[in-house]
Amino acid sequence: MKTLIRYIKLYLHFVSNCTTRELLFRTHLILSFSARLMLFGLYIMMYDIIYKNAASIGSLNYDQALLYLSIFFLVDTIGFTFFIKNFSTFPEYISEGKLDIVLTKPVDSQFFVSMRYFSLTSLFSTLPPLGLFIRQVSRLHISLDPYHLLIFGLFLVCTLIVYYSIWFITNLILFWVHRIDALHEFFVTIWRFMQFPPDIFQNVIRLFFLFIVPILLTIEVPMQALTGSTIKISHIFLLVGASVLSLLISRILWKMGLRRYQSTG
Amino acid sequence: MNKFKAYIKIGVIDALEMRFQLVYWLYVNMAPIILMAYLWSNVYSKKDSIGGFSLNMMVTYYILTRLFNRIVSTYSEERIAKDIKDGQLNQFITRPISYLSFKFGERIGIRIINLAIVIPIYIVMIFFLKKYFIWQMSLWNFLIIGVNLFLSLTSFFLLAFIIGLMAFYMIETHSLNGLKEQITGLMSGYIFPLSLLPPELQNAFKYLPFAYYYNFPMQVYFNQLSMHEMLLGLAIQCIWIVILYGICHLMWKDGTKNYEATGI
């Protein structure tokens, strides 16, 4: 418990540190926000086009599809808020030896490299998807009782853990392969597969996203919990299991990576 | 010329050294196309044609636009901005070398190597998706697309150069770059074909340089344009190149005037 409080305190310190810095670059803040907003708008536009042409994606209707999209972007922007700056720093940590100083600090090194930088810009970027989310919830007449909200929240936590762990693991490749340009895009490219309802994936690719890179259920299950539709028990197991397992694997691989770390640069 | 050859050779060796990078490129190039193929084949399972596009056209569109992207796109912004921030620019200001043509040459060099790697990747991908791929190429279209791609490459580079030079005026340029990418993504038809958009927008985008990066060559590819329209398109691209070059020139003059080589 004491450790937990200590880490929360430390994290708040990181946040204030990073916020102070980011507020120095106001233009940057506004431009980044606009870029994210535009990306979000583009996908809404794409959904619009598909549904205006009387087609659909999977079995979802227009409003459900937009709810799905809003949850996807919500997870994505929250994930970015916590991790993007950290994970894009990984080449510096591992290939250029910035990890040296981190390893001498009396703080868990995985925590440090994953949480050191907080992105205020991305935090602002959660607002547009949040807006869409609220709009869709009211359009679909979803009653937000505390029970459903709690379940939704818990599943979202699982989703974020999966999101974090897989992204973290992909970055660890740098311990074994010394240089890969723009490696942090590796996960983002996979993750983008979930920006459309997973109904579109069948057979092999479905199994791939269920068991190998277990992100298939990350948006769908929380959404089902929210809308009160029935969730398959197996799906709950798969999502929760994926979060526990992937976090564990990330831990093990981090320790293995550290043993290989040669501190070059 | 010999220097140029040596440069290419070094580049190839360098690229081969990074075999994981190679696999990574393969993946980065293929994944989005595969995603789009899945998405659209699901969407088209209920409908045969959307905005004049059949499923096969749509998949072909995504494959070829991604290939064109590999040819014309550039990541020079960051390098230029870095040169400015680190004070590397001094060696260009003090010597009779044009920074712009140096960077442009360097970029073409990098692109040639890149293409040698990327084209086999696309051949593999077309093979995988061959039941969707529409092969339709006349010599004439090939020529027009060739000219168009060269002009796109030039205008894409000039745009990147402008963003890079913004480093004279601001500290962080990559947010600006991100914004540019999203705008280009929409207006060039990179995210989806422009013919899916309302006609007024399509019309407006015709007068901007972006649509000529991807949407235009695909229209040529699908034989959707008359000779007159094709030539008009290339002419508009040329005009934009002149305009962008003018902006580069002015920014360069103004920027270097106040340049304090701080280099750290």
Next chain:
Amino acid sequence: MKSVIHLENLRKQYSYYKKQPGLWGSIKGLFHREELFVDAVKGISFDIQPGEFVGFVGPNGAGKTTTLKMLSGILYPTSGEVSVLDHKPFERKAEFQKQFALVMGQKNQLWWDLPPMESFLLNKAIYEIPDELFKKNLEELSELLDIKDILNVQVRKLSLGQRMKCELVAALLHSPKVLFLDEPTIGLDVVSQNAIREFLKKYNEEKGATIILTSHYMQDIRRLCNRVIIIHHGELLYDGTYDALHTKYSDSKTLEFTAAEEIPESELLKFGTEMKKKNNTYSIEVPREKTAEITGKLLEKYTVDDIVIHERDIEEIIGEIFISKKMRE
């Protein structure tokens, strides 16, 4: 007395891939690559007592930094024993990490866009430094290093010397008992070098902290370290006092001067040994303690345009020890 740092037969091996030359080699490399190993540290042993100020010397690639990194737990040793403050560094126990600090001249931990104070406060949180102690230490350190007026200036606007001073403060806020300094004066101007040197000397004397320092500058070692450890090609070449090293290997200086007139060799050999001549520039070796006297005489006797006195540098001394050791073997 129990030693603070104990190394026994410590080894570190790095692995890398062999690169075959040329285009064909690169293509072959796509499918098969040979893994090679290089020994950065080849089994070194020594003990360091509390309060010692040890200079860690050797040419580039000798294994100094690798050893420091094993001492601070960044690298796992390939084999051998290492203990610092009764801990195995690579276990990275928080309890151990709170008792030492590592400062690297070429890697900084301060935040570029923020004032150093922000980084100090961050370290306060990381090291869980009590408010009282933090205040006291910050006060003391910034006084000693004279950085009080720059605590709230963006790091990017500071000079290299000021930055290094702040790095030191950041590293010392938690009152470490052991301090590893890797090239702390590299690239600094003479004034800043001196200031940092003075500070380190004081810090060692007053706090009784154990310090290991690597440096390229013989000045650093001479002024600060009572003990010198020389490493070359990953092997321990010398371990002893600075004075002993000095009298043995560096008891002379080189005088180099340009004279207007021709000076016969026999004349010059009255002043020193090993005369060299190039056009009108002469150089002779003179005993250290007689340098001033001989310089005076030369100036008196000849029309000297320009005179420079060279210290023998560390590389030269190491080379000499290395050769003499090899000869003995």
